[in-house]
Amino acid sequence: MKRIxxxxxxxxxxLLLVTAACxxxxxxxxxxxxxxxxxxxxxxxxxxxxxDGYRIEAVASGLTFPxxxxxxxxxxxxxxxxxxxxxxxxxxxxxxxxEPGGRVAVVATGGRNGPWNGVAYGHGAFWVAEGGELEGGRxxxxxxxGKIDRVVEGLPSLGDHHTDGPAIGSDGxxxxxxxxxxxxxxxxxxxxxxxxxxxxxxxxxxxxxxVTLAGRNYESSDPxxxxxxxxxxxxxxxxxxxxxxxxxxxxKVPCNGAILRVRQEGGAPELVAWGxxxxxxxxxxxxxxxxxxxxxxxxxxxxxxxxxxxVIWAVKPGAWYGWPDFSAGRRLDEGDSFDPPGKPxxxxxxxxxxxxxxxxxxxLGVHSSSNGIDFSRSEGFGHRGELxxxxxxxxxxxxxxxxxxxxxxxxxxxxxxxISDDFATNRGPVAGPASRIGNGGLERPVAVRFDxxxxxxYVVDFGVMTMGPQGPAPQPETGxxxxxxxxxxxxx
Amino acid sequence: MILEKNGRRxxxxxxxxxxxxxxxxxxxxxxxxxSARRSEPxxxxxxxxxxxxxxxxxxxxxYCNPCHTGGEASFAPALNNKPAPxxxxxxxxxxxxxxxxxxxxxxxxxxxxxxxxxxLKAIRHHKPKAGEVHG
Numbered sequence: 134m135k136r137i138x139x140x141x142x143x144x145x146x147x148l149l150l151v152t153a154a155c156x157x158x159x160x161x162x163x164x165x166x167x168x169x170x171x172x173x174x175x176x177x178x179x180x181x182x183x184x185d186g187y188r189i190e191a192v193a194s195g196l197t198f199p200x201x202x203x204x205x206x207x208x209x210x211x212x213x214x215x216x217x218x219x220x221x222x223x224x225x226x227x228x229x230x231x232e233p234g235g236r237v238a239v240v241a242t243g244g245r246n247g248p249w250n251g252v253a254y255g256h257g258a259f260w261v262a263e264g265g266e267l268e269g270g271r272x273x274x275x276x277x278x279g280k281i282d283r284v285v286e287g288l289p290s291l292g293d294h295h296t297d298g299p300a301i302g303s304d305g306x307x308x309x310x311x312x313x314x315x316x317x318x319x320x321x322x323x324x325x326x327x328x329x330x331x332x333x334x335x336x337x338x339x340x341x342x343x344v345t346l347a348g349r350n351y352e353s354s355d356p357x358x359x360x361x362x363x364x365x366x367x368x369x370x371x372x373x374x375x376x377x378x379x380x381x382x383x384x385k386v387p388c389n390g391a392i393l394r395v396r397q398e399g400g401a402p403e404l405v406a407w408g409x410x411x412x413x414x415x416x417x418x419x420x421x422x423x424x425x426x427x428x429x430x431x432x433x434x435x436x437x438x439x440x441x442x443x444v445i446w447a448v449k450p451g452a453w454y455g456w457p458d459f460s461a462g463r464r465l466d467e468g469d470s471f472d473p474p475g476k477p478x479x480x481x482x483x484x485x486x487x488x489x490x491x492x493x494x495x496x497l498g499v500h501s502s503s504n505g506i507d508f509s510r511s512e513g514f515g516h517r518g519e520l521x522x523x524x525x526x527x528x529x530x531x532x533x534x535x536x537x538x539x540x541x542x543x544x545x546x547x548x549x550x551x552i553s554d555d556f557a558t559n560r561g562p563v564a565g566p567a568s569r570i571g572n573g574g575l576e577r578p579v580a581v582r583f584d585x586x587x588x589x590x591y592v593v594d595f596g597v598m599t600m601g602p603q604g605p606a607p608q609p610e611t612g613x614x615x616x617x618x619x620x621x622x623x624x625x
Numbered sequence: 626m627i628l629e630k631n632g633r634r635x636x637x638x639x640x641x642x643x644x645x646x647x648x649x650x651x652x653x654x655x656x657x658x659x660s661a662r663r664s665e666p667x668x669x670x671x672x673x674x675x676x677x678x679x680x681x682x683x684x685x686x687x688y689c690n691p692c693h694t695g696g697e698a699s700f701a702p703a704l705n706n707k708p709a710p711x712x713x714x715x716x717x718x719x720x721x722x723x724x725x726x727x728x729x730x731x732x733x734x735x736x737x738x739x740x741x742x743x744x745l746k747a748i749r750h751h752k753p754k755a756g757e758v759h760g
Contacts, residue, residue, distance in 0.1 A: 156701060156724035182666035182757065440700070440726070442691035461691075470726040496687065498694035527700075537698040545665075551686050554671075555664035555695065560757065563698060564662070 163529025164538030165600035174611040177573025193235040196612030201251035216247030220605035241279040255301035270296030300415040310412030318368040318457035321435030325356035341388035341407035347484035348378025351435035368482035408454035414506040423448040432533030439473040442496035443503035455490035500527040501540035505580030511587025523578035538565035661705030681744025
């Protein structure tokens with residue numbers, strides 16, 4: 134008996150040590166890492182696993198960086214192509230109509246100010262979030278014959294994250310997300326890798342309301358002046374500008390990390406809620422509540438944060454959701470959950486905090502890039518009242534290390550219980566993008582939307598984006614629009 | 626002479642115990658670092674057989690899911706196919722080692738942890754459907 138106890142104790146100790154060391158010992162294996170894509174993309178619906186009673190088909194392929202889908206009054210699908218991708222790849226933003234047979238017809242084209250991040254249809258027009266990497270973010274109104282009007286412009290979108298959404302509220306307003314300039318409020322070398330810091334060295338995050346700084350500053354090399362001295366940078370400040378404890382940064386609208394809204398005829402945008410990092414996906418629930426999918430922190434830059442979930446929130450008007458000092462309702466310096474291995478703990482940059490953030494509806498995979506969302510509204514599809522989430526997939530190692538690919542699928546979430554499960558995922562022994570697995574399934578789902586009848590779920594698949602030594606390598610003409618329908622009785 | 630014999634025997638026993646432990650631990654690591662797909666498209670819907678397992682699933686989603694998504698190999702190692710006993714799971718959650726953070730009782734209560742362990746044990750037996758390739 135004594136021997137068994139000794140063996141158990143030794144085994145337990147060794148097991149704990151080696152399991153815990155698993156993360157540290159193994160290199161990063163993100164879904165885009167080490168993938169050599171030569172094209173063309175293979176599209177094979179049978180390589181996608183779905184719950185019993187559903188089928189998937191490709192509606193259109195050969196799209197370049199698609200990010201959203203919407204339907205006109207007749208139920209015809211339209212897709213927006215981004216025109217810009219991480220990796221500093223510039224193409225032409227487009228709104229295209231998807232004809233029967235998968236051919237696309239161009240409705241409108243934009244200039245060199247992508248990415249166009251999502252589209253909604255309502256009030257007889259299309260509403261597009263123009264990311265604004267070069268000229269600042271905009272909300273565009275595009276008529277069905279292709280005429281483009283700027284409903285709002287000058288949004289602070291020159292940084293890491295852009296203008297996202299949009300969604301049309303029952304009040305008739307256009308709701309949209311505005312992402313932050315940085316990972317965690319401090320401009321650093323990582324922003325030079327994104328490409329924007331040399332273009333806009335003065336750019337930084339803008340709070341929506343007055344905030345008081347804790348006076349923490351972060352030292353880094355100066356990629357704007359290579360070979361120069363090290364610089365110190367504080368939160369909500371331009372690169373190389375330190376801050377003092379007690380300094381107040383004046384808030385204003387438009388601001389970063391916020392849900393904003395604007396009237397369809399235009400005018401000044403209004404603040405709905407703030408303290409988000411990158412509120413990419415917006416959708417109204419059948420009861421009228423606004424939900425948002427937020428991309429969590431990365432383990433990068435001057436103030437890296439480890440192990441931060443992507444989050445689904447129910448939006449309470451006026452509330453502060455915690456960025457840059459909380460993740461999913463928890464303080465970044467609470468315990469050791471967010472401590473990057475081998476790097477300093479992310480101490481708060483605000484003092485006092487603007488408030489106590491709400492608790493999330495659900496916490497999804499770290500680095501999963503949970504983006505576009507939509508609610509099922511019909512028993513014709515099933516899962517009525519549940520939220521579907523498109524997960525773009527990790528951007529390791531740039532966003533941080535991951536042991537295995539994360540995301541690259543469509544999730545289904547019960548917003549009452551917080552329980553999520555896969556809905557569409559590639560077959561195979563491990564999850565990941567088709568280009569890594571070597572099949573013809575999903576690459577990077579970035580948006581989901583039910584058709585007006587509610588019986589078909591359309592999935593916008595951005596296409597292939599590998600992660601190489603130079604960072605993201607997006608591949609044009611690899612995007613796909615998928616459609617999932619019910620074929621019979623679902624398994625529940 | 627007798628003392629020397631006893632010493633050799635004890636040394637041999639210790640080596641045997643350590644070898645067995647290392648072998649077992651190595652096996653766990655091989656399994657634990659691999660895949661363990663259990664989601665609905667791969668394995669069919671999961672039905673919690675008891676209220677404890679159902680509560681455990683909710684608690685898992687809240688605390689564990691971000692890093693061990695669906696219990697599969699993801700940001701962190703897989704859990705679904707790791708045959709760790711309950712006390713070890715609890716020890717790992719409470720102590721936190723390596724990159725795994727600690728979850729004290731103020732964050733995950735003892736009852737919640739019991740429920741999580743019950744869920745993890747149940748999901749192990751929820752195996753992929755026939756024809757689905759799995760790890």
